Amino acid sequence: MEPFVKLEGLVAPLDRANVDTDAIIPKQFLKSIKRSGFGPNAFDEWRYLDQGEPGVDNSKRPINPDFVLNQSRYQGASVLLTRENFGCGSSREHAPWALEDYGFKVIVAPSFADIFFNNCFKNGMLPIVLSADVVDGLFNQVAATEGYKLNVDLGAQTITTPTGEVHSFEVDAFRKHCLLNGLDDIGLTMQQQDKIKAFELNHQQTQPWLFN
Amino acid sequence: MAKTLYDKLFDSHVVTEENGTALIYIDRHLVHEVTSPQAFEGLRLAGRKPWRISSIVATADHNTPTNGWDKGLSGIADPVARLQIETLSDNIREFGAKAYFPFMDSRQGIVHVVGPEQGATLPGMTVVCGDSHTSTHGAFGALAHGIGTSEVEHVMATQCLVQKKSKTMQVVVNGTLEKGVTAKDVALAIIGKTGTAGGNGYAIEFAGSVIRNMSMEGRMTLCNMAIEAGARAGIVAVDDTTINYVKGRPFSPKAEQWDAAVAYWNTLHSDEGAKFDAIVTLDAEEIQPQVTWGTSPEMVVGIDGKVPSLEMAKNEVQRGDWERAYAYMGLTPNTPISDIQIDKVFIGSCTNSRIEDLRAAAAIAKGKHIAPNVKLALVVPGSGLVKAQAEQEGLDKIFTEAGFEWREPGCSMCLAMNADRLASGERCASTSNRNFEGRQGQGGRTHLVSPEMAAAAAVAGHFVDVRQFV
């Protein structure tokens, strides 16, 4: 996994609460047995005017000009600003895969759904929780300023606006460590093999029916 | 110290813990075709093997067609879907599993129906699956939650999950439900109260006399919907209902192990005086049959209610959500729910496709016929075994005589990955769990209800209070 340390990125606003994973990546794309290539279908139903199917050339499809991410000023955005409970719904990791493939590295919202939040970290993305008021302020600033960028520093746990306002955010120490160093969870857990084996042996003695 | 059930389950599976992040041991890993291929591929690339093959139970459900089974695999018109189903078979062949119920096996079905039915879900277990509705299995006093594909790979490779302890919420429902008011209505009423984000960061334990009196099927419906309240896990304490359900299933403990297992399972409840971080209470008497009107399960009202008007929204963000929902659903504020006409009906999904659900729906449909404006009414049993049981009881006849289609098991129109779906603008009474935009087909409009309410709506052609039928 690529480490995540710092990022200065263009911000795209998605002014909706409860954006669900069906909206982030519709189910017809979940049939893929690959992990990549979901970016062109991120937010498919909002982004295009026709119905998307796997295997179709997305560059030839009619674009929905009203959808915010299609506006020219937000092209190349790597920070997604959105509202509460982002990523609710299914556990599909295709959702963070699609957002990452689209180009987003950071998502800022007042709250996230648990599984989605977790899935982001596994893919080198940083979901950041800021208070609803701060998020509201950021929405206003983004709307008012073309080319609005945020500076994200994971080490310092801060977001800095173009005018120099600094907002700190919380991040779990373990997840931060993994992200900063691009560490793969499986490799880390395998270092604990002996403990897992010892636990398993004991578990099997006390609840043998679990191992039938 | 008095412990909650969640604490007991979590603590008894901790392998190691550091700064609040624990490695917890996983007893059961349920696998299906959609969220596993990339995980198996990851194992292959890293040269890893599953840690404990006997923990893996797999089936194909999301993509499988619900008709045309006489043509076998070649009957799956969509080559991408077919490849995914075949890939699961290939992966299980290569890596192994305790049990695999492939497409068209007599025991195939929705993973959350199959697990409990086989006794592959047991009290006290940690259960994971690359599917958010894994919360269903919490009905057995198990700690069960959905995981992403990276975690599927992680569990396969290490038998463990990196996990932080959740906060605990107790949802207490006391009293007696009216006839015609079901576990689904309780679940929707809870979500109506807490909101879809209300359970974020929590594990919910459902308690109270209503839950104690509920069948396992009902408890599964309730725990299934915990994720729609934002909670990764829902749990119910073990009691005789649990133990009686588990007894004699193919993978349940036998003979000499049974008594020891039951003795342990009987400790799986929250201790007297255990502290929860949050408590929500509902009165059974106040719960009506529920119908969602919008594009999130929290947009829900009783059958006597109306589509709410904007003045009732609690803030600007919700006003925006509601305005979009009116437009998407093609509804205007203050429309009485019982005036809403429907085009299709779907009875199925891991929420409501078990035998009890089908019996309840059949009881309403019996001797009646679907309304002329209902273009399609689908009944999709949760598994091959549920289907066989229903056929033995003659439920299939009741449904087909009433104009319903009787299909093969699978997820079907719950998420419309296969050919069963809504066309744009079509309105559906559905017993599934999500009414998100496009969930049942692009532009499709979903109203979540109980099986009884779905059957009643099919007969009436619009939503109707099922209490007048029972």
Ligand code: SF4
């Ligand atoms: S029935 Fe629906 S919610 Fe349940 S596992 Fe299948 S797709 Fe998911």
